[in-house]
Amino acid sequence: MRIEDDNAAAPARVLVVGASAAGLSTVEALRRKGYRGEITVLGDELHAPYDRPPLSKQVLSGAWEPARAALRTQEMLAALEAELVLGDPAVALDPATRTVHTGSGRELRADAIVIATGVRPRTLPGQDGLAGVHVLRTLDDALALRTSLLGCARLVVVGEGVLGAEIAATARTLGPAVTIAGPLPAPLALQVGPLVSGLLAELHRERGVVLRLGAGVEGLTAEDGRVAGVRLGTGEVLPADVVVVAIGASPATQWLEGSGLRLDNGVVCDSRCRAAPGIYAVGDVARWHHEQLGRLIRLENRTNVTEQAGAVAAVILGADQPYVPVPYFWTDQFDVKIQVHGLIPAGAEVDVVEGDLAARRFVARYRSDGVVTGVLGWNMPKQSRLRRAEIALSAPAGH
């Protein structure tokens, strides 16, 4: 699929929907590349753009004041000369006239529209309105969770992915007994494979986290409108005063239903991150055609946001280049910093190429069909970054 823009000249007006990392990075990239036209940024949150990775780490632990998560100072935002419209959600898009309608009744027209609305946390049935149950996506979520954890004896985290494991690690430093529940055998089993997820399981156990993994979660139990436990598929109930549900997120595309854009686990885009002529998507919400991998991908990680914003800004200004990044994410749990470059497909062969497992400082290399697809550093950030060059992204044979 390749979508052609109908207007090769730089657009006079750009509208960015979503005032967070992806939206802000796009504006900054446009200005850096010399764009002098009008820019409006529309966001539904009231806060000025802030960063999310610290929310499960420094903000949740209390090491940072919430204000430190702000992405830019007021002066830096003002210097961008972009109109920031906050606290007003986009509710509809008409791609033909490039008009966005907002909850408060605004009608914003532009020559180019950038969709940067991110994702929303998934929830469990019966979770809404139940006291003591949290998700973690926004600054307000992080502050509410921190307040709950400070007075809590038993926390159950539902979800053994990156976010669930980070929350569990941070929560342990705040006092409560912490249990992680989820269907996979070890934390991050899907993201890092059996070797490293086994080490993460050891790490969490050593630091006092109880792992109740390998059993699905059926739902929550409640008493007097407050959560009382987490019911596993086995019928067992894990008692809890506070529950965090970290079972993944869905692209925030509801407002685009009926727009005619292709929505399928994100805003589907061509290799230039273009969803329709003059309409682009960037960040967690974007599912674009990665030319080297030969398929659509969507990434939910911080580094992609900045890189993709730069690529989209270039395309808006007339460049014709595909976006073909080597995916990258990091996670911090207790005193361990993990970096993952590239991809770790299920069943990939792994060998340790630097450091050693026993010392808990190593670089692991992952291969599929003899080709290096990913590199993981465990407390070895620099060494893992240097080996990134070994990664060869390609479409599977026969593709």
Ligand SMILES: Cc1cc2nc3c(=O)[nH]c(=O)nc-3n(C[C@H](O)[C@H](O)[C@H](O)COP(=O)(O)OP(=O)(O)OC[C@H]3O[C@@H](n4cnc5c(N)ncnc54)[C@H](O)[C@@H]3O)c2cc1C
């Ligand atoms: C707690 C937490 C910890 C993380 N830690 C890491 C980490 O350690 N490493 C890593 O690589 N990544 C991490 N990530 C992921 C990273 O933060 C995301 O990839 C990044 O924030 C995505 O940015 P985004 O701008 O695409 O989406 P978002 O940050 O979700 O921003 C989208 C914005 O659009 C707004 N919006 C949604 N719908 C509308 C609408 N209809 N109208 C107007 N505005 C709308 C949203 O409210 C939001 O403000 C973490 C994420 C979280 C939540």
